[in-house]
Amino acid sequence: MFSKRDLxxxxxxxxxxxxxxxxxxxxxxxxxxxxxxxDADVRVRLDRELQDLLVENPNLF
Incomplete structure (x- = not known):
């Protein structure tokens, strides 16, 4: 058969x-x-939204 070396x-x-x-x-x-x-457009929109939010809720801060 096969030897160990062959295997x-x-x-x-x-x-x-x-x-x-x-x-x-x-x-x-x-x-x-x-x-x-x-960048510029997003900042303008956020600034406007923040201003509107502050006008609606003056005691927010």
Whole structure:
């Protein structure tokens, strides 16, 4: 049949073959360009809402 040496050799070949076939996963993310022109508009809206809230509730602070 097979000797212990042959069995170890076959196991070694199987281990090397399995190690050589490990899959590689790569994740690539394309750069995203965001144009943030919202700052001034958002601030104006919040300022107006805050002023309206203070007019409606003068004892808020």
């Amino acid at each position: 170890i050799g076959v196991c070694g070949v199987i281990a090397l073959t399995a190690a050589a076939c490990t899959p590689t996963v790569r994740l690539e993310v394309a750069p995203i360009q965001i144009y943030a022109k919202l």
